[in-house]
Amino acid sequence: MPRPYSMDLRARVVRAVENEGLSRRQAAERFGIAPSTAVHWLRRYREKGSVAPGQMGGHRPKKIAGAHRSWLLARCREEKGFTLVGLVRELAERGLEVDYRTVWSFVHEEKLSFKKNRRRQRA
Numbered sequence: 001m002p003r004p005y006s007m008d009l010r011a012r013v014v015r016a017v018e019n020e021g022l023s024r025r026q027a028a029e030r031f032g033i034a035p036s037t038a039v040h041w042l043r044r045y046r047e048k049g050s051v052a053p054g055q056m057g058g059h060r061p062k063k064i065a066g067a068h069r070s071w072l073l074a075r076c077r078e079e080k081g082f083t084l085v086g087l088v089r090e091l092a093e094r095g096l097e098v099d100y101r102t103v104w105s106f107v108h109e110e111k112l113s114f115k116k117n118r119r120r121q122r123a
Contacts, residue, residue, distance in 0.1 A: 004053035005033070013038050014045050064106045068096050076112045 009031060016027040017038070028038040045051050064072060068091065075090070076082060087103045107113055 004056065005037075007052065009033075010041050010051035013041055014051055017042055018045075062106075063096070063098050063102055064091075068094065069106075072106065073110065073112075076107065076110075 013027050013031055013033065016022045016030065017024055022030070024038040024042060025035045028035040031038075041051050062069075071094065072087065072091070075087070084100055084103050084107065087107075088098060088100055091098055091103070
C-alpha cells in the first residue's frame with residue numbers, strides 16, 4: 001500500500017496557494033503532484049484546518065462473531081458432515097446473511113475442514 005505524501009510537501013503546496021497566490025494547478029506543477037491532489041489538500045485545509053492525511057486501511061470486524069460464532073463452532077464439531085453452502089443457508093435461517101467465502105474463511109481459520117483420504121473417505 002502506498003504511503004501518503006509528507007506533511008512538509010502538503011504544507012508547502014497549501015502555503016503556495018494561500019500566501020503566494022498561485023492557482024492550485026500552478027502549485028501542483030511547481031511541486032510535481034497531480035492538480036487533483038492539490039485541490040484535495042486545499043479543500044481539506046479549509047474544512048479541517050489541517051492537511052494531515054486521513055486514516056489508511058483499518059480493522060474490519062468479522063461477520064461471524066458472538067452467538068453466531070459459538071453456534072457455528074458447535075454445529076461443525078457435532079456433525080462432521082457439512083457443506084459450506086449448507087452452512088450459509090443455515091446461518092441465513094438464523095438471521096445472519098453471509099456469503100460462501102466468509103464461511104470458507106471461518107472454517108479454514110478454525111481448522112474445521114475435513115480432508116478426504118483413500119482409505120476412510122474422511123480424515
